[in-house]
Structure formats: C-alpha cells, structure tokens
Amino acid sequence: xxxxxxxxxxxxxxxxxxxALPPEKLLPDGQPTYVAxxxxxxxxxxxxxxxxxxxxGSILALKGPAWWHYTGIGHFFNSIHMWSVExxxxxxxxxxxGKYWMSxxxxxxxxxxxxxxxxxxxxxxxxxxxxxxxxxxxxxxISTQAKDGLNSVGVGAFFNVTNFGxxxxxxxxxxxxxxxxxxxxxxxxxxxHGVVPPIELHARLAIVPGSEAPAPAATxxxxxx
Amino acid sequence: xSLLHPKDDTKPWTGRYQPYDLVKEACIAIGVIALLAxxxxxxxxxxxxxxxxxxxxxxxxxxxxxxxxxxxxxxxxGTATYGPPYNHESGSVQHFLxxxxxxxxxxxxxxxxAEDYVIGPLETVPxxxxxxxALDEYTSAPEKTQKAWGEAYAKPLEEDAEAEEEGKxxxxxxxxxxTTGTVGVQASGTGPVPTMMTSLLSLAxxxxxxxxxxxxxxxxxxxxxxxxxFMADGGLLDKRAEEQHLGGDEWGMMNETGSYxxxxxxxxxxxxxxxxxxxxxxxxxxxxxxxxGVLSVAFICVPFIPGVRDLxxxxxxxxLIWREHYRAIRPRSSA
Numbered sequence: 001x002x003x004x005x006x007x008x009x010x011x012x013x014x015x016x017x018x019x020a021l022p023p024e025k026l027l028p029d030g031q032p033t034y035v036a037x038x039x040x041x042x043x044x045x046x047x048x049x050x051x052x053x054x055x056x057g058s059i060l061a062l063k064g065p066a067w068w069h070y071t072g073i074g075h076f077f078n079s080i081h082m083w084s085v086e087x088x089x090x091x092x093x094x095x096x097x098g099k100y101w102m103s104x105x106x107x108x109x110x111x112x113x114x115x116x117x118x119x120x121x122x123x124x125x126x127x128x129x130x131x132x133x134x135x136x137x138x139x140x141x142i143s144t145q146a147k148d149g150l151n152s153v154g155v156g157a158f159f160n161v162t163n164f165g166x167x168x169x170x171x172x173x174x175x176x177x178x179x180x181x182x183x184x185x186x187x188x189x190x191x192x193h194g195v196v197p198p199i200e201l202h203a204r205l206a207i208v209p210g211s212e213a214p215a216p217a218a219t220x221x222x223x224x225x
Numbered sequence: 226x227s228l229l230h231p232k233d234d235t236k237p238w239t240g241r242y243q244p245y246d247l248v249k250e251a252c253i254a255i256g257v258i259a260l261l262a263x264x265x266x267x268x269x270x271x272x273x274x275x276x277x278x279x280x281x282x283x284x285x286x287x288x289x290x291x292x293x294x295x296x297x298x299x300x301x302x303g304t305a306t307y308g309p310p311y312n313h314e315s316g317s318v319q320h321f322l323x324x325x326x327x328x329x330x331x332x333x334x335x336x337x338x339a340e341d342y343v344i345g346p347l348e349t350v351p352x353x354x355x356x357x358x359a360l361d362e363y364t365s366a367p368e369k370t371q372k373a374w375g376e377a378y379a380k381p382l383e384e385d386a387e388a389e390e391e392g393k394x395x396x397x398x399x400x401x402x403x404t405t406g407t408v409g410v411q412a413s414g415t416g417p418v419p420t421m422m423t424s425l426l427s428l429a430x431x432x433x434x435x436x437x438x439x440x441x442x443x444x445x446x447x448x449x450x451x452x453x454x455f456m457a458d459g460g461l462l463d464k465r466a467e468e469q470h471l472g473g474d475e476w477g478m479m480n481e482t483g484s485y486x487x488x489x490x491x492x493x494x495x496x497x498x499x500x501x502x503x504x505x506x507x508x509x510x511x512x513x514x515x516x517x518g519v520l521s522v523a524f525i526c527v528p529f530i531p532g533v534r535d536l537x538x539x540x541x542x543x544x545l546i547w548r549e550h551y552r553a554i555r556p557r558s559s560a
Contacts, residue, residue, distance in 0.1 A: 107235035138481055151327055163447070
C-alpha cells in the first residue's frame with residue numbers, strides 16, 4: 001500500500017465499494033439451492049443479448065450508417081443486430097414476468113426491480129431511434145408516424161424523430177450508455193442483495209429439521225443481505 | 226407496515242448453496258445468443274426497402290405531387306396547418322384537460338411550407354425567365370390574392386383526389402401527359418400558380434427538389450424533417466405503407482416491412498389506437514402517450530402498488546418456478 005492518508009477520498013470510495021460488494025459477492029462461485037429453474041436463464045440471456053447488440057452495433061457504427069445498405073457483409077451484420085434486438089426484448093420480457101411472479105422486489109430488493117423496469121423503458125426508445133435511423137422506407141414511415149405522439153406531449157420539440165443526425169446520436173451513444181449504466185446498476189444490486197428466496201421459504205424451513213445446513217465458507221458471503 | 230412499505234417477511238437465505246460458475250454461464254449465454262442471432266440473420270436476413278424520394282413521388286404520382294405542392298403553397302396542407310413544433314397553426318395541436326404541452330413547448334423546427342417547399346426551391350432554378358416572372362408576380366401579390374390563386378388551382382386537384390378515393394369517374398379538369406408526365410389543371414383565377422407548379426414538378430422529376438429540400442441550410446445536412454413532412458403530406462408513403470400493411474389501423478409503426486416482427490414491444494402503445502375512444506379522437510396521441518406514461522410509472526412502482534404487488538402470492542406461479550425447491554423440502558417434512 002502507498003500509505004495514503006486516512007481522509008483520502010480514493011481510500012474511502014474503495015472501502016465503501018469493497019464493503020458493499022466484496023469480490024466473493026461480486027463474482028460468487030456458489031448460489032442458493034433454490035436457484036434451479038429455467039426462468040433464471042433469461043436474466044443472463046438479456047445481458048448476453050445486450051453484448052451481441054453492442055458488438056454488432058459497434059461494427060455497423062465503425063463502418064458508418066450507409067454501409068449496410070450496399071454491402072452483403074454489412075447487411076449481414078445489420079441482420080445480426082436486428083435479431084439480437086428481437087431476442088433481447090423477448091428474453092427481457094420473459095425475465096421481467098418471471099421476476100414479477102417471484103415478487104422479486106421482496107427482502108429489500110425494490111431497487112433491483114426499479115432499475116430493471118427502467119432499463120426496459122429506456123430500451124424502447126433505444127430501439128425506436130435505431131428503427132428511424134435505418135435510412136430506408138421503414139425509417140421514413142416509422143418516423144413520420146411516431147412524430148405525432150411525441151409532438152402531442154411536447155417531446156418532439158427536443159427529440160425530433162425525423163432528424164436522422166439527432167436520432168443516430170441517440171441510438172449509437174446516448175441511449176446505449178443509459179442502458180448499459182442501468183443494466184450495470186441492476187446487476188450490481190442483484191449481486192449485493194442476492195437472488196430473491198422463494199416465497200414463504202422461512203416458514204417452511206422452520207418446520208423442516210436439518211434443512212438449514214451451513215453454507216460453504218467460500219460461498220457464505222454470497223448469501224442474501 | 227405502510228402503503229409504501231408493505232409487510233415483507235422475506236428473510237436472508239441461510240440454507241444450502243450449490244456450486245455455480247457465473248463467468249462460464251455468461252460466456253455460454255453470449256455464445257448461444259450470438260449463435261441464435263447469426264442463424265436468424267442467415268435464415269431470415271433483415272428488411273431494407275429503399276426509401277422513397279421526392280423524385281420518385283413526382284414521377285409515380287404526379288397529380289398527387291402537384292396537389293400536395295398546391296396545398297403547401299396555399300397553406301392548407303397537413304404540415305402547413307400542423308402547429309407546434311413546426312408553425313403557429315393549430316390543425317394537429319392536441320391537449321388533455323388543462324395540459325397543452327405541444328403548445329407550451331412552442332415552435333422548435335419552423336417550417337414555412339410555401340417558402341420551404343415551393344418558392345425557395347423554385348428560386349434556385351436558373352435561366353427560366355417565365356418562371357422568374359411568375360415568382361415575382363406571386364411574391365409581390367397581396368396575401369389574399371396569393372391564397373385565392375392557390376385555392377383556385379388546388380380545387381380541381383382535390384376533386385380529382387376525392388373522386389379517385391371514392392372510386393368515381395375522374396373529372397376532366399385534371400390531366401396527365403403520359404409522355405412528359407406533366408399535369409394539366411383546368412381552372413380560372415389561378416394567376417402564376419400553374420407556371421410555378423409545372424416548374425416545381427419538373428424540378429422534382431429531375432431530382433433537384435430532393436437536394437434542394439435537404440441542403441437548404443448547409444452543405445452537410447442530416448435533418449430530413451422538411452422532405453419527410455412534405456412527402457408525408459402526399460400519398461406515396463401512405464400508398465407504400467398500405468401495400469405493406471403498416472397503416473395506423475393495422476398496428477402502425479410497431480410493424481415493419483415484410484414479414485418481420487418489427488417493434489413487437491410497442492404492442493400496448495399501438496393497441497390504444499385500435500379501440501374507442503382513442504381510435505377516432507382528435508386528441509388520440511396525447512391520450513395514448515399519457516396513458517402509457519402513467520402505465521410506465523406504475524410498472525416501475527409495482528412493488529408499492531397494493532393489489533398489483535400482492536397478485537403473485539395469490540396466483541402461485543412461484544410454486545412452479547420453485548417446484549424443485551419445494552419438492553426437495555416436502556419429503557423431509559413428511560418423514
């Protein structure tokens with residue numbers, strides 16, 4: 001260590017961060033036995049879809065917005081981008097429904113639900129700005145249709161769906177940053193609070209002798225806070 | 226316990242753990258999703274119907290183009306009468322009770338349809354003294370006279386459009402020269418408007434109007450608001466959209482050309498436009514946006530809404546989700 005003074009902001013931030021999310025909790029190597037359903041796959045599938053969206057979108061952005069219209073490889077990457085968006089929304093909606101039926105906000109996890117719900121809501125305009133940035137007939141039609149709803153509530157004054165330049169900026173930079181920040185916050189909150197236990201779990205455990213076996217030392221810190 | 230903080234007896238898990246490889250799971254998920262996206266891309270590709278241009282519009286639907294241009298000139302088109310954020314009119318201004326956000330936010334993308342769509346582009350046409358005289362005559366005339374000329378010229382075109390829409394025989398007052406593509410309009414009291422419209426159609430057919438509308442401010446331009454609204458006032462976009470089943474009464478913008486899924490996640494937004502009272506309301510857009518705004522806030526606040534937050538306990542889908550867990554503890558309790 002460098003022997004930083006006690007009032008170092010850096011040290012304080014580090015200590016707070018490690019206290020909130022020690023490495024074993026951030027990257028656990030074990031999880032509660034109740035995490036045994038296909039529904040849990042849809043959370044990580046949402047993140048995986050986002051990775052594919054960002055990767056394919058980055059390739060499209062690197063080559064410029066017109067590239068995919070006149071090259072086969074560009075069209076292929078556009079197709080990957082579009083289908084990963086479709087997959088993203090599909091798995092995210094299943095994930096959200098799953099979490100709703102689990103009442104996944106229980107046990108001090110309301111912020112987990114809120115960040116997840118806001119992520120979905122921010123993902124919608126992120127996709128919309130992509131559709132109106134396509135520079136094809138879909139973009140013409142969708143933008144001229146979408147403008148009336150946005151204008152009616154005054155949003156059109158500063159978010160003009162018929163302005164390709166503005167929509168492209170929103171699509172490739174501003175809204176993806178918002179989605180990534182929200183997803184990061186969501187995942188960190190999940191890691192901090194752990195996966196929500198089954199409903200009425202504690203009541204059942206109370207009548208089940210021997211069901212509360214001590215967790216392995218390496219994974220005990222991964223227990224719900 | 227309070228309204229915002231319901232009774233929550235969820236305790237931290239103190240039971241058993243099983244081995245879990247988070248990084249491995251994430252890598253496998255990325256691989257599977259990437260593979261699914263690649264397979265879908267190979268099998269189904271993605272839609273890319275070429276955009277319409279003003280040139281295309283003026284060649285394919287010359288009467289519709291001239292009719293639209295005439296209404297832009299006389300200030301009766303959809304864009305000319307729209308209101309904020311394009312101008313100070315009120316044709317498409319919506320409100321709900323005391324809420325007038327469209328009016329409050331004002332004109333942020335000003336469009337003067339006569340100047341931007343007709344007079345301005347025509348002024349860029351070089352070496353045409355007849356057109357120049359017509360423009361001088363039009364611009365120096367009083368506003369009342371300009372309007373009278375525009376309306377006199379637009380009337381036969383509107384009658385022609387109505388007859389076509391209703392499937393009636395087309396009036397003889399509007400003709401199209403099949404060879405040159407020019408549009409003839411028989412009407413009196415139109416002043417210099419026919420000369421202007423003929424030149425505008427010619428400019429549009431050559432592709433000059435596309436460039437003129439886009440580069441009116443500067444060379445590097447990425448704002449397509451003006452050409453898009455001009456085209457949306459006409460019939461070409463609607464015609465193509467109807468052919469692709471993209472109309473507002475067919476779930477509108479959530480669809481996409483071809484048989485692609487489009488923005489299926491907008492289904493709830495599009496749903497309201499299919500039912501009364503929104504379907505035929507002049508304030509449909511603001512009503513739908515407000516409803517969706519309220520529903521969005523409710524969605525975020527699910528953990529705090531009595532009834533909604535309690536439903537999962539009453540409809541025990543959770544027993545299906547955690548069936549393995551409940552099954553694992555049941556035999557022991559009965560032993």
